[in-house]
Amino acid sequence: MITPALPVSHERRESPEPADDSVTAWALAARGGDSVAVDHFVRALHRDVIRYVAHLCADPQAVDDLAQDTFLRALGSLHRFEGRSSARTWLLAIARRAVADSLRRTAVRPRPADLPDWEPAAELAQPRGLPGFDDGVALLELLASLPEERREAFVLTQMLGLPYAEAAELSHCPVGTVRSRVARARATLMALLAEAEHPAPAASPPALAAA
Incomplete structure (x- = not known):
């Protein structure tokens, strides 16, 4: 039997949850050159980036590369991160731009994909x-x-x-x-x-x- 259950619909509090506070603190520490904080930051948000990118891009074979591109862009821009928004939101915005840039490049130089859509990659994530x-x-x-x-x-x-x-x-x-x-x-x-x-x-x- 199929249970018609979906995630409970509610708007979360506007204040960030402790997990977001920790991730933002790691991002700020990583900005100062703390290598341990860099590791915590990447590990904490890696799955979120993978899942978000998988739902945005049309090529499941590109998901890992786009996630890597997202983190490379983020680590290269950490010196500009000031904590005005959560590090999670900041990073997902970078992921969104990475996907948009990839789609623009693909439109200029299309290449075939072995899989037709984003579902297999999203399923894995x-x-x-x-x-x-x-x-x-x-x-x-x-x-x-x-x-x-x-x-x-x-x-x-x-x-x-x-x-x-x-x-x-x-x-x-x-x-x-x-x-x-x-x-x-x-x-x-x-x-x-x-x-x-x-x-x-x-x-x-x-x-x-x-x-």
Whole structure:
């Protein structure tokens, strides 16, 4: 049986959670040349970058390279990070630019990919046990049916746990727009999950005429 469960919809507090405080503190320490802080910073956010990039880019073979590019850009720009936003939001903004730059390069010099979309790479980056997985039906498969902007809003707030205000900053749109996109994404996903649990009955074949 498929359980139509999705991450609970709620807007997180505007103040950063302790984990974000720690990551931001590591970024600030890394800016000063603390190699241990650099290691903590990269390890803490590596999975988030992988998951976000996997949902944004169209080439699953490029995910690892884009994640590496993101961290190289971030480490090269740490001297400009002042902690005005959380280090997580700052890093995901860099990841978004890295993907956009890659897409522009691909548009100029397209190259074929062995896999058609982002789902296989996102699947590998997705931890098990997330609500929405049951009897082999993956939430990621349902996310593929959403428009790109709604999918990004859902991933940022419901899967990566960013506050709506930070998701809006990343997406360059008002907070209300992010709330609307998440609400519409959830409504679509709930409908798809309900449809998967209660599929429409197959039409009965027409009765044969009596001889």
